[in-house]
Structures are given as C-alpha cells and as structure tokens.
Amino acid sequence: MQLALNLAGSATGQTGVNPVVGCVVVHGGRIVGMGAHLKRGEGHAEVLALNMAGDQAREATAYVTLEPCSHYGRTPPCCDRLIAEGVSRVVVATVDPNPLVSGRGIERLREAGIQVEVGVLEPQAIAQNEAFNKSILTGTPFVTLKTAITLDGRIATRTGHSRWITGPESRAAVHTLRHRHNAIMVGVDTVLSDDPELTTRLTVPGINPTRIIVDSKLRVSETARVLNDAAATFVLTTGRADQEKSERLQELGVEVIECGEGPRVDLVKAMSILGERGIGSILLEGGGVLNGAMLEAGLIDKVMLFYAPVIVGGEGSPAAFAFSGPEEMSSALRLKNVTMQTYGEDWCITGYPAGR
Numbered sequence: 113m114q115l116a117l118n119l120a121g122s123a124t125g126q127t128g129v130n131p132v133v134g135c136v137v138v139h140g141g142r143i144v145g146m147g148a149h150l151k152r153g154e155g156h157a158e159v160l161a162l163n164m165a166g167d168q169a170r171e172a173t174a175y176v177t178l179e180p181c182s183h184y185g186r187t188p189p190c191c192d193r194l195i196a197e198g199v200s201r202v203v204v205a206t207v208d209p210n211p212l213v214s215g216r217g218i219e220r221l222r223e224a225g226i227q228v229e230v231g232v233l234e235p236q237a238i239a240q241n242e243a244f245n246k247s248i249l250t251g252t253p254f255v256t257l258k259t260a261i262t263l264d265g266r267i268a269t270r271t272g273h274s275r276w277i278t279g280p281e282s283r284a285a286v287h288t289l290r291h292r293h294n295a296i297m298v299g300v301d302t303v304l305s306d307d308p309e310l311t312t313r314l315t316v317p318g319i320n321p322t323r324i325i326v327d328s329k330l331r332v333s334e335t336a337r338v339l340n341d342a343a344a345t346f347v348l349t350t351g352r353a354d355q356e357k358s359e360r361l362q363e364l365g366v367e368v369i370e371c372g373e374g375p376r377v378d379l380v381k382a383m384s385i386l387g388e389r390g391i392g393s394i395l396l397e398g399g400g401v402l403n404g405a406m407l408e409a410g411l412i413d414k415v416m417l418f419y420a421p422v423i424v425g426g427e428g429s430p431a432a433f434a435f436s437g438p439e440e441m442s443s444a445l446r447l448k449n450v451t452m453q454t455y456g457e458d459w460c461i462t463g464y465p466a467g468r
C-alpha cells in the first residue's frame with residue numbers, strides 16, 4: 113500500500129479535479145502490476161495495473177489507495193474490471209468520498225465474492241487527496257494560503273521591497289506547490305507592484321497553474337506579464353467594472369469573470385464559479401489584504417507560512433494578514449495539525465484553520 117501511495121503521490125498536480133490514485137497488484141508474493149491515475153479522462157490506476165499484470169491478475173491481491181469506482185464516468189467502472197480479471201482480494205486505503213461511488217464500489221466487489229479490506233494506511237491516503245476530498249463534496253476549490261514572511265510578520269519592508277524574503281530552497285518548494293495546484297490566486301496590487309509571471313519554474317518542466325487575479329475595478333495593466341504569455345489567466349471582477357476595459361482584456365485571451373455586483377469581488381461566489389470551471393485547488397499567494405479577506409470569509413483550508421530568519425520592522429510595512437481581527441485572543445484564528453519543515457535557513461509552518 114505504501115508503494116501504491118507513492119505512485120499516487122507522484123501524480124499530485126496533474127490529475128486536475130480528479131483524485132490521485134495508485135494501485136499495486138501482487139500474485140504469489142510478487143508484484144505483477146503497478147499503476148497510477150495520471151490524467152483526468154485517462155486510465156484509472158486499477159486498469160493500468162491490471163493491464164500490466166495480464167493473466168497473473170487471477171487470484172491476485174490488488175492494493176488500491178482509493179475505493180475502486182463503481183460508476184461510468186469518463187472511463188468504465190474499475191470494480192467490473194477487477195471482478196472480470198478474477199482478482200481474489202482487494203485492499204483499499206480509504207472510501208471514495210465521491211457521492212457517485214462512496215461505498216458502492218466496496219459493496220459490489222464483496223457481492224462478487226472478492227475479499228475486501230478497508231482502512232490500510234488510511235490517514236496518508238486521506239491527506240494525499242485533501243483537495244479532492246473537499247472539492248468533490250462542496251463543488252468549491254481547496255485553498256492553500258502560502259506566504260513568505262519575516263519573523264515579525266511582514267511581507268515587505270516599509271518601502272514595499274520584498275525580493276527576497278526567503279532563500280532559494282523555499283522558493284523552489286513554492287514552485288513545486290504551484291505545480292501541485294490547479295490555480296494560483298493574487299490580488300491586483302501584487303500584479304501592479306511586482307509584475308510577476310506566476311508560472312511554475314523548476315529545474316525540470318512543471319505544470320503552470322491557471323492565474324487568478326482579483327481585481328474589482330479592473331486596474332490591471334494591459335501590458336502585465338500575466339496577460340501576455342501562453343499560460344491561462346482569469347480576472348475576477350464585479351458587475352460594476354468598466355466594460356470597455358473588460359473587452360480589451362478578453363481580446364488578450366483573458367477570461368474576465370464577474371463575481372457579484374460589487375463594490376468588492378464576492379469571494380464566496382468566486383469560489384463556486386471557479387469550482388464550476390474545473391478548479392479543484394488554489395494556491396493563494398496574497399498579498400495581505402486578499403489573505404485577510406479570504407481568511408475572514410472562511411475560505412482558507414490550509415496555511416503554509418515560509419518564515420525567513422529576518423526582522424524588518426517599519427511602522428507601515430505590509431503585514432501578511434491585513435484584516436481587522438478579533439478583539440480578544442480567545443477569538444483568534446487557531447491552526448490545528450501544525451507541522452514544521454526546514455528549507456535551507458527558513459521554516460515552513462503548515463496548519464489547518466481550526467473549525468473548518
């Protein structure tokens with residue numbers, strides 16, 4: 113099962129709104145087939161592993177990280193294939209939260225006389241599909257807030273200078289995060305001040321996330337890099353936006369999406385629209401005002417703070433979370449399941465807002 117989880121995990125970021133799934137087929141103590149779901153619309157893990165196993169699938173055990181599907185989606189049900197191949201035992205890490213499957217796959221295998229065991233390495237399997245687990249049930253994307261931050265909670269100096277807070281190891285990790293999310297989201301002020309590309313730049317090619325710019329007044333410059341390269345960009349605005357500017361942006365190949373009637377972009381509505389457009393996960397790269405607004409709206413599922421060992425002070429220097437905040441400490445937003453990882457001289461603190 114650990115091998116199946118590793119196979120699945122290696123495809124994180126390339127299955128779109130689909131889960132990552134791995135499968136290992138074992139016969140007589142030998143591995144005879146392996147597979148991972150690699151792309152939405154293409155083969156499921158079980159099918160690829162069974163294709164490799166051939167005749168040796170008969171009387172074999174299949175280890176699968178997610179309950180085999182029982183429905184006709186873009187591909188036929190994996191259950192039927194496992195039954196047809198004569199597999200005698202299926203070990204499943206966790207049940208598929210997809211309401212179209214959710215227990216039916218396991219039931220169907222059992223009815224066919226296959227021995228089924230559920231719950232092996234389940235916590236790892238659930239964690240691996242945290243984005244899918246949310247988006248399949250809510251229709252809205254899983255949002256990871258990421259920021260590079262000083263020890264005193266700032267994301268730039270008092271003059272707005274921010275390159276670079278963290279070191280090369282952290283920055284490389286962030287590009288891996290971009291590869292692993294369907295979209296990347298920033299406020300228009302970040303685009304105006306930094307003119308970033310918001311693409312995935314690793315030492316090997318990665319997948320570019322769809323760029324999402326939150327821009328209620330369509331202040332983005334038509335010459336901004338995010339509007340003039342090959343990667344996809346959505347601009348979120350409101351019904352009050354200047355229609356001529358909106359048309360000019362659309363001529364550049366950008367999708368302009370109206371979320372509410374203003375004055376600000378309705379972020380809750382935005383999440384549903386993005387879910388409908390096939391965005392299952394978003395990496396939120398701020399700045400502070402958008403971070404604060406997303407947090408206040410309860411739209412953050414996960415927080416990753418890359419702390420650099422620097423202090424910048426400065427009375428007006430931008431904070432990572434610019435929102436009014438609670439009156440009392442007991443009402444502060446608390447993170448749970450907190451872990452810490454080092455990247456060079458930086459620490460990344462990862463946690464999940466409690467109560468979500």
Ligand code: AOF
Pocket residue numbers: 130131132133134148149152153154155156157158178179180181184185186187188190208210213248
């Ligand atoms: C599996 N094995 O490898 C995957 C599963 O549109 P489709 O046909 O690809 O179906 C997508 C749904 O199937 C997805 O929402 C999830 O419930 C399940 N994914 N199931 O048995 C796999 N990728």
Ligand code: ZN
Pocket residue numbers: 156157158180181182188189190191
């Ligand atoms: Zn399937």
